[in-house]
Amino acid sequence: MGEARIGLIGLGTMGAALAMNIAEKGFPIAVWNRTSSVTQDFHSNAGDLADRIVPTRTLAELVDAIAAPRTIILMVPAGQPVDEQLEALSPLLGADDLVIDAGNADFHDTTRRANSDLPFGFMGMGVSGGEEGARHGPSIMAGGTPEQWDRVAPVLTAIAANAEDGTACAARMGVEGAGHFVKMVHNGIEYADMQMIAEIYGLMRDGMTMDAAAISKVFDGWNDGPLQSYLIEISAKVTAAKDPHGDMPMVDMILDRAGQKGTGRWTAIEAQHLAAPIPVIEAAVMARNVSARLEDRRAGEDRFGAAPELCEFDPATMEQALIAGKILCYAQGFSMIAAASDKFDWSLPLPEIARIWRAGCIIRSAMLNDMADALADHPDRNLVMAPHFAELVEAALPALRQVVSQGLGAGHALPALANGLMWFDMMRTARGTANMIQAQRDFFGAHGFERTDGNPDKHGPWGA
Incomplete structure (x- = not known):
């Protein structure tokens, strides 16, 4: 029997x-x-x-090298490879052993595995921060039983990033696939944050001809x-970098053509199942x-015209627009996340999620301190309605509206910023236009509707 504290x-x-x-933090x-x-x-x-x-040549050798009860972290591609690895470990591990899937798994798969008849314990764990975070301190979102978390918490909190107040950015989210769900939404927010920054970058590059x-x-x-935030910080660095094969800016x-590994898409799909607008x-x-549709876009430019029109913005206006967009996105x-919790x-x-995102992960930002406080004060309230963020949005909204309206008017694509603004305008409208939709649905399908006066009649006078 070996003396390694954990396996990977x-x-x-x-x-x-x-x-x-893990080794650097003192764990064999x-x-x-x-x-x-x-x-x-x-x-x-x-x-x-x-x-x-301890390097090992076989799975049996790996298992034998770990002190019982054994804990093994899986860092393999999501999907079938995880199931295959769990099957291979099944004859080698017992009921007291624990396997942690720390890859970018679909949370539905994690829940299925947690509820299956595996002969050992199983938990899922979201890890954010990329290679740098994994090496020096990621944000960790674990999903498992309280007993499983207590068992591995000393290692996970030791390797996690620390926020400015010294708090480890690692916590248990809940049972089954909860950790991977939170990591999925983190990645969805990451997609959106990056897209909004790219849209503002595009306005500066194309609308204002800034180098x-x-x-x-x-x-x-x-x-x-x-x-x-980390993303603004690296945006400054990538736009400052020079191409090592020439003197052009590297970004140019x-x-x-942006790549993706699917977690943002999973977020969008799951939001539809939850009826959660994002x-x-x-x-x-x-x-x-x-x-990704590069040839289609080139054909579109050839047919409908090239560069968008120029438009001038003050950097302070764009900053305020991005502040508003970021708050609306988060x-x-x-x-x-609240809808999934229910x-x-x-x-x-929710407050703990905001706290563990303050360091180590890709979306870490100064705003998350205040978000954690707002969510702790009133977890059931939409973040936009928290006094601090309501005031920020109120102050920044004119800038967001100006940037979106002028940018779109000049032909610039601003899908994320524009959709954030449209969501806000719908959320601040007590009487919207869905009454027309309900009337139409009742007309062609007798689906019924609710009346504003409480009258029990649920159908209109248009007949069959």
Whole structure:
């Protein structure tokens, strides 16, 4: 029987970084990769941490290297590979052992696995922060029983990022797929945040003909204010970088075709099942899909005209527009999490979610401190209605409206910012236009409606 505190399967980019993080925090770790040479290379390149890493050649050797009761982290691709790995581990582990899927799994799969007849314990865990976060401190969203969490919390809180107040950005979200659900919504918000920044970048580049260096200075200045965040910080850095193969800005040499791994799409799909409106995230997913249609877009430009018209904006106006868009996006994301909490009976801790997103993850930002406070004060209230954020939105709304209306009028595509504004305008309208839809539905399908005067008659006078 070995003395490794924990095991890890899958030494890809994220798995290798997470294993190094665990070893660095003082926990002996046994590792295994399907390709043995990868395991040996990883151990050989571990430097001073090699003494805390046990490389293994087989699954049986991995299991034997871990002190009982065993805990093993899976860092393998989502979907069928996870099921195959769980099946391979089944003859080797017992009821006291625990396997943690730390990949980007579909939360439905995690719930299915947690409720299956596996001969060992199982929990899902969302890990955010990319390779850098995995290596030096990610945000961790765990899903499992309280007993499972208590068992692994010492390791997970030790390797997680720490917020400015010293709090570890790792917490239990709930049972079954709760952790992977929260990670999914995190990624959806990430899509939207990136899209809104890209739209503002496009206005500066195409509408105001600013070069990348000038745009970088604007982003850099914004990172000292309310928009302070990892994504604004790196936006300043990528627009400042030069192409190593020439003297052009690096960002200008990158093809405008965005990739995606599917978690943003999952967020949009699940929102429909929950009847949770998240139009900013949906617009961001749509924008990535459109970006992939490069030849179609080129044909469209040839047929309908090229560059959008110029339009002038003050950087302060664009900053306020982005502040408003960000608040509206996060409000939608937290509202979706609340809807899932009710549907799946998870009791998702909204304030705690905001807190563990303050460091380590991609969407970390200064605003999350105030969001955590607002959600703690009134978890059932939409974030837009919290006094602090209501005041911010009220102050920034004219700028968002100006940027969207002038930008669209000049031919610039602003799907995420525009959808955020449309959602807000619907949410502030006590009597909307759905009465017309209900009248139409009753006319052609006798679906009925509710009356404003309480009269029990539920059909109109238009007949069959």
